[in-house]
Amino acid sequence: MGALKEKIASDLKEAMKARDQLRVDTLRSALSAFTYKRVEAGAELTDADEAAAVQKQVKQRSDSIVEFDKAGRTELAEKERRERDILSAYLPAQMSADEVRSVVRAALESLPAEGRNQGAVMKIVIPRLKGMADGNLVRQIVQAELS
Numbered sequence: 001m002g003a004l005k006e007k008i009a010s011d012l013k014e015a016m017k018a019r020d021q022l023r024v025d026t027l028r029s030a031l032s033a034f035t036y037k038r039v040e041a042g043a044e045l046t047d048a049d050e051a052a053a054v055q056k057q058v059k060q061r062s063d064s065i066v067e068f069d070k071a072g073r074t075e076l077a078e079k080e081r082r083e084r085d086i087l088s089a090y091l092p093a094q095m096s097a098d099e100v101r102s103v104v105r106a107a108l109e110s111l112p113a114e115g116r117n118q119g120a121v122m123k124i125v126i127p128r129l130k131g132m133a134d135g136n137l138v139r140q141i142v143q144a145e146l147s
Contacts, residue, residue, distance in 0.1 A: 002045055002047050002049075002050045003047060004047060004050040004051060004054065004090060005031070005034050005050055007090065008027050008030050008031060008090060009031065011023075012024060012027040012028065012031065015027060022079070022083065026083045026086045026087060027086070029057065029083075030053070030054055030057055030087060030090070033053040033054070033057055034050060034053055037052075037053045048131075051091060051131055052131070054087055054090050054091055055091060055131055058084055058087045058088055058091065059134075061080045061081075061083050061087065062134075062136075064076075064077075064080045065077050065081055065084070068080060092131060092132060094132060094133055094134065095129065095132050095133040097137060097141065099133075100125075100129065100133045100137060100138055100141050101141050103125055103128055103129060104125055104141050104142055104145050105145060107121050107124040107128075108121060108145060108146075111124075116146065117146070118139075118142055118143060118146060121142045121145075121146070122138070122139070122142060125138060125142070126138065
């Protein structure tokens, strides 16, 4: 069992004792995601796999928040925000917009002038920023730097 999974399982027990139902449900969904990913991979998960599973859950919550806000379902959006915040605590600290911008600028400088397009830049920066920055933020910064 990876360190992240152990931490979440331990925190789940504490949440159950505290009768914090939202936290219990959220942490159970994370553990379920680990199980699903392990079955899908056919092998035990690495720490990076576990972090990716939690990151995917955070992204799903973020996407749901946008949709619920558009539909005027503020109570559901707020629940998703609380779940996202619970899960985000298990991820490494995210890079700031300025830090992402400096990585994007370095990538732009490494490309020839005629090869500077969004796809080429994203191909360079996404592997460097994986798990450390939100993909939507990266895309927005790349678009801004290219214009």
